[in-house]
Amino acid sequence: MFTSCYxxxxxxxxxxxxxxxxxxxxxxxxxxxxxxxTSCDGEDGANxxxxxxxxxxxxxxxxxxxxxxxxxxxxxxxxxxxxxxEFVITDTDIDQDILDNSLILVYFQLFGDDIWFPMTYNFPFxxxxxxxxTFTYSLDTLTIYAxxxxxxxxxxxTKLKYVIIEGTATSSDNFENxxxxxxxxxxx
Numbered sequence: 001m002f003t004s005c006y007x008x009x010x011x012x013x014x015x016x017x018x019x020x021x022x023x024x025x026x027x028x029x030x031x032x033x034x035x036x037x038t039s040c041d042g043e044d045g046a047n048x049x050x051x052x053x054x055x056x057x058x059x060x061x062x063x064x065x066x067x068x069x070x071x072x073x074x075x076x077x078x079x080x081x082x083x084x085x086e087f088v089i090t091d092t093d094i095d096q097d098i099l100d101n102s103l104i105l106v107y108f109q110l111f112g113d114d115i116w117f118p119m120t121y122n123f124p125f126x127x128x129x130x131x132x133x134t135f136t137y138s139l140d141t142l143t144i145y146a147x148x149x150x151x152x153x154x155x156x157x158t159k160l161k162y163v164i165i166e167g168t169a170t171s172s173d174n175f176e177n178x179x180x181x182x183x184x185x186x187x188x
Contacts, residue, residue: 064166064187065164066162068161069160074152082151084152085155086144087146088143088144089141089143089144089160091141094137094138095140096139101167103165103167104162105119105163105165106119106144106162107119108144108161109160117133120132121133129148130149131149131153133145133155163178
């Protein structure tokens, strides 16, 4: 007799679980059915008239030149009176007007990595020595230098990118990396 008073409770619990499971199932079926009904798409209607022409957009990058150089090959040279490796780029776009009114920024990649480092790049070591990669420009010429405390540096530069920003396009923004410059001037 003692065990018989637990039977109705057990059966009631089983029925309750079955009823909850059935209700959940029916709820999901109704939700899926409602989703199917509301997400159906009819045929396209007739095309409407074209809207008015919008306002003129912001000027593009007509005053900015971006050039990329592969295959950096060093030759012996000097920088500020000390021995250095140098790489000379001849570019007739660096004319007197550019020298007088424009900004030239240079970036480089090392070892084929996808990271663009800005020039001038100075890497000091804890022993007091350092490595420097920098540049100068003059009429029709951009020169890259690589040197260390002990003499010329054979920097493993795999790609150079230089940007000539004409005077009318310069701003007070600070472009510490190529991605900032690329974003500001909408460069590809």
